[in-house]
Amino acid sequence: MNVAAYDCDVLVVGLGPVGAVLTALLAERGVAVIALDKDVAPYPMPRAVHFDHEIMRIFQQLGVADQVSQHARDLPDYEFRAADGRVLMNLRPPRQTPSGWGGGYMFHQPGVEAVLRERIAALPNADVRLGQRLDSLAQDAHGVTAQVTTQAGAAALRARYLVGCDGAWSPVREAIGGGLFDYQFDEPWLVVDMQVPPGCNVPAVNIQLCDPARPTTCVLSGPGRHRWEFMLLPGETAEAMLDDAVVHDLIRPWDCGPVRIERKAVYRFHGLVANRWRAGRIMIAGDAAHQTPPFAGQGMCAGIRDAANLAWKLDAVLRGMASDALLQTYQAEREPHVRAAIELAIGMGRVVCTLDRDAAAQRDAAMLAAQAGGAPALPPATPSPFASGCVLAGSVGAGELFPQPTAGEASAPLRMDDRLGDEAVLIARAPIVGTAAGLRVLEVDAQDLAPFRPALLAWLDQHGAEAVLVRPDRYVFGSGAPRLLLDAWAASLNPAALAAEAR
Numbered sequence: 001m002n003v004a005a006y007d008c009d010v011l012v013v014g015l016g017p018v019g020a021v022l023t024a025l026l027a028e029r030g031v032a033v034i035a036l037d038k039d040v041a042p043y044p045m046p047r048a049v050h051f052d053h054e055i056m057r058i059f060q061q062l063g064v065a066d067q068v069s070q071h072a073r074d075l076p077d078y079e080f081r082a083a084d085g086r087v088l089m090n091l092r093p094p095r096q097t098p099s100g101w102g103g104g105y106m107f108h109q110p111g112v113e114a115v116l117r118e119r120i121a122a123l124p125n126a127d128v129r130l131g132q133r134l135d136s137l138a139q140d141a142h143g144v145t146a147q148v149t150t151q152a153g154a155a156a157l158r159a160r161y162l163v164g165c166d167g168a169w170s171p172v173r174e175a176i177g178g179g180l181f182d183y184q185f186d187e188p189w190l191v192v193d194m195q196v197p198p199g200c201n202v203p204a205v206n207i208q209l210c211d212p213a214r215p216t217t218c219v220l221s222g223p224g225r226h227r228w229e230f231m232l233l234p235g236e237t238a239e240a241m242l243d244d245a246v247v248h249d250l251i252r253p254w255d256c257g258p259v260r261i262e263r264k265a266v267y268r269f270h271g272l273v274a275n276r277w278r279a280g281r282i283m284i285a286g287d288a289a290h291q292t293p294p295f296a297g298q299g300m301c302a303g304i305r306d307a308a309n310l311a312w313k314l315d316a317v318l319r320g321m322a323s324d325a326l327l328q329t330y331q332a333e334r335e336p337h338v339r340a341a342i343e344l345a346i347g348m349g350r351v352v353c354t355l356d357r358d359a360a361a362q363r364d365a366a367m368l369a370a371q372a373g374g375a376p377a378l379p380p381a382t383p384s385p386f387a388s389g390c391v392l393a394g395s396v397g398a399g400e401l402f403p404q405p406t407a408g409e410a411s412a413p414l415r416m417d418d419r420l421g422d423e424a425v426l427i428a429r430a431p432i433v434g435t436a437a438g439l440r441v442l443e444v445d446a447q448d449l450a451p452f453r454p455a456l457l458a459w460l461d462q463h464g465a466e467a468v469l470v471r472p473d474r475y476v477f478g479s480g481a482p483r484l485l486l487d488a489w490a491a492s493l494n495p496a497a498l499a500a501e502a503r
């Protein structure tokens, strides 16, 4: 198969938030991408309202953090309240995060999706094809051929790799097979987005009202918007609950003034994980690979982390800097993160979705006692480091998100990632001889790093390391002696070549 026979390097199927981030990250790196979506406009129904600091760091990498901020607000406290209003648990956003951004953000998803599409439109390597549906696909040793329906009829597209970011019903997941793991959580909820004109009085904190008579979520969305979610009770139907009069009756007790219904939908909240995220040259990401109840606000976040994990690996393989085996680390690294987030959300959901009054009273008493006793409210939301994958296992800090120090004015801080570029980077205390392809080597004393030197030295001191190798997605590959890190990095990217060299 010669090069000219390919329409693109990577075919991204689905241009939701995950497909959009993956397309932008790949195209920024010079990968030729075709991104297609069966629909022309982004999904119109209410979905994500929260993203965390790491996602803002990825938006920063795409150069859109300022534009995204226009559609976002800082994350407030998250209170679980009893039916009588007593606070059962209060989750405060972290004041400091490893990403160098705020503790989290409440946002308007259509606004952010529009920003991402605008970014992609400015990237010459991204070719977006809207209103085109993937019908089937087949792969061979050299690439993937997708059959697509366009307005002009059927067409075939040939790519070296294909990533299905095609959502919960993912045809790509169905094509690669493997089935789904089901956490057996399945609860129906009405979700309503309201516009909040000036003068309305909506809560300033995020609230889970753990009322057995009607479990309810009430949270901020982007500027000028608020979100309510109401659990359906036994016997209630989606059709009846979507009636505007019913929605107004449900909102009335919140006494907010003249808020306006913008959009509404009924969903079943569940926890699912695909067993297989990759088959040869085909991968899945985002809702195609996993779905979570929304109580921890992590579904889209997890998908965007998938995209960041996959983008640099596909790029390294396509540039010939890594063997195809690197792609095998994608699911190994991402699945434990995803499962931890789903299990956290289901834990929260089981607290909230209690309809039995006696059970709710016992829950309230237990949570109030735990709070009075100073027990931690919930397990930490920060994902554990990768236990395996493209990391120097056993070295201190391996698999953690590397911190992004900031410096300068708080209103317009300098951020370290902006000085690092898109490659992996080895940061060392002392000058280093040698490097590796696709890797930048920097001394802590380098001019580019001057504003961040104290923070970098503090990290190296804390980890007792001479150097740290940070992957392009800003996770720590490993720490230790520079030569050891360079050799281990080369071996991780290209295990087959190294094995052959050793023979």
Ligand SMILES: Cc1cc2nc3c(=O)[nH]c(=O)nc-3n(C[C@H](O)[C@H](O)[C@H](O)COP(=O)(O)OP(=O)(O)OC[C@H]3O[C@@H](n4cnc5c(N)ncnc54)[C@H](O)[C@@H]3O)c2cc1C
Pocket: 013, 014, 015, 016, 017, 018, 019, 036, 037, 038, 039, 042, 043, 046, 047, 048, 049, 050, 051, 132, 133, 134, 135, 165, 166, 167, 168, 170, 171, 191, 267, 285, 286, 287, 288, 294, 296, 297, 298, 299, 300, 301, 302, 303
């Ligand atoms: C009520 C609710 C609240 C939520 N709250 C949060 C939250 O606060 N924070 C958070 O992080 N997440 C949240 N989520 C989850 C989040 O919305 C999803 O995880 C995220 O939108 C999924 O993005 P995606 O790109 O993977 O899939 P989607 O956005 O579903 O995109 C898939 C795309 O693939 C396209 N497609 C499908 N089939 C084909 C085909 N055959 N050919 C071409 N194109 C195709 C579709 O048209 C679609 O555009 C929430 C979800 C719900 C329902």
